[in-house]
Amino acid sequence: xxxxxxxxxxxxxxxxxxxxxxxxxxxxxxxxxxxxxxxxxxxxxxxxxxxxxxxxxxxxxxxxxxxxxxxxxxxxxxxxxxxxxxxxxxxxxxxxxxxxxxxxxxxxxxxxxxxxxxxxxxxxxxxxxxxxxxxxxxxxxxxxxxxxxxxxxxxxxxxxxxxxxxxxxxxxxxxxxxxxxxxxxxxxxxxxxxxxxxxxxxxxxxxxxxxxxxxxxxxxxxxxxxxxxxxxxxxxxxxxxxxxxxxxxxxxxxxxxxxxxxxxxxxxxxxxxxxxxxxxxxxxxxxxxxxxxxxxxxxxxxxxxxxxxxxxxxxxxxxxxxxxxxxxxxxxxxxxxxxxxxxxxxxxxxxxxxxxxxxxxxxxxxxxxxxxx
Numbered sequence: 277x278x279x280x281x282x283x284x285x286x287x288x289x290x291x292x293x294x295x296x297x298x299x300x301x302x303x304x305x306x307x308x309x310x311x312x313x314x315x316x317x318x319x320x321x322x323x324x325x326x327x328x329x330x331x332x333x334x335x336x337x338x339x340x341x342x343x344x345x346x347x348x349x350x351x352x353x354x355x356x357x358x359x360x361x362x363x364x365x366x367x368x369x370x371x372x373x374x375x376x377x378x379x380x381x382x383x384x385x386x387x388x389x390x391x392x393x394x395x396x397x398x399x400x401x402x403x404x405x406x407x408x409x410x411x412x413x414x415x416x417x418x419x420x421x422x423x424x425x426x427x428x429x430x431x432x433x434x435x436x437x438x439x440x441x442x443x444x445x446x447x448x449x450x451x452x453x454x455x456x457x458x459x460x461x462x463x464x465x466x467x468x469x470x471x472x473x474x475x476x477x478x479x480x481x482x483x484x485x486x487x488x489x490x491x492x493x494x495x496x497x498x499x500x501x502x503x504x505x506x507x508x509x510x511x512x513x514x515x516x517x518x519x520x521x522x523x524x525x526x527x528x529x530x531x532x533x534x535x536x537x538x539x540x541x542x543x544x545x546x547x548x549x550x551x552x553x554x555x556x557x558x559x560x561x562x563x564x565x566x567x568x569x570x571x572x573x574x575x576x577x578x579x580x581x582x583x584x585x586x587x588x589x590x591x592x593x594x595x596x597x598x599x600x601x602x603x604x605x606x607x608x609x610x611x612x613x614x615x616x617x618x619x620x621x622x623x624x625x626x627x628x629x630x631x632x633x634x635x636x637x638x639x640x641x642x643x644x645x646x647x648x649x
Contacts, residue, residue, distance in 0.1 A: 330536050339590055366632075498535050
């Protein structure tokens with residue numbers, strides 16, 4: 277049993293690593309595409325801000341751990357979590373290979389739901405569809421924590437990207453009409469130089485927001501694994517050097533600091549390992565970006581992620597930054613958007629949850645067939 281727990285933790289960290297080169301690439305795509313920072317500089321900035329963001333809360337981790345699967349109907353074993361992770365990993369690798377910025381968050385959620393459904397032998401009650409707790413911000417279930425933000429966050433990203441871009445252009449127009457030294461601030465050279473510096477701040481904000489939302493998802497999976505292992509007695513005879521695996525007496529409300537730091541570091545390592553395909557899709561293929569555009573897109577996306585994390589909604593970094601870039605591009609010139617690329621991205625979004633869920637479902641069925649689950 278202990279070996280299986282360690283395998284699940286390893287698989288979770290593999291997922292986080294893949295999340296690094298798959299999703300964190302999305303968070304730094306614009307600052308690299310506008311040539312404000314080199315990929316190496318952007319990675320270091322993202323890694324540091326991811327760590328800070330990851331330390332700022334666990335609301336999203338709690339949603340992953342307890343807000344989607346009904347543990348009264350199905351037992352979430354290490355095998356279930358392993359298949360959920362593998363479902364997400366396989367789908368992430370497929371979309372990464374194709375250079376498509378699909379959502380690691382939704383891949384993980386789809387994998388968890390698919391594996392839980394298989395473990396419950398197709399009893400759909402194993403999934404918490406909607407659980408009203410009075411205040412909508414505290415409601416549980418797939419409707420409130422997955423479907424609602426999945427629909428609203430891309431729309432919000434698109435609209436906020438347009439609004440921020442229009443507001444910045446309006447400010448530049450006012451400065452230009454003012455003349456004098458204020459008018460000089462509106463010159464293209466100064467605007468590019470200023471937003472080249474400002475985009476470092478917006479990229480840091482984006483890295484923080486990504487860590488605050490995305491890094492928590494794997495933390496929740498690891499914590500859920502350890503709580504389940506503790507309850508089953510799998511951690512009763514741990515050797516001294518593995519004593520840190522005990523979740524302790526604090527209960528499911530706390531995520532151990534070693535989990536937080538490990539996930540943040542692994543995500544940063546993943547970022548450095550292969551996200552350039554997706555960076556090119558977001559930063560170059562959808563619309564040509566300048567520093568002011570990158571600043572607007574990052575600020576819009578990071579704001580959405582931060583607000584969502586506050587309410588425990590596992591929103592997709594991919595969706596928010598992609599649609600913010602679309603909004604900025606639309607404000608710049610609707611014809612500048614490359615709709616063939618956008619269409620490929622949309623298909624990847626639509627297919628992510630059912631595809632990852634189907635893979636996880638099939639894997640758990642396979643484990644059951646050979647007697648390993």
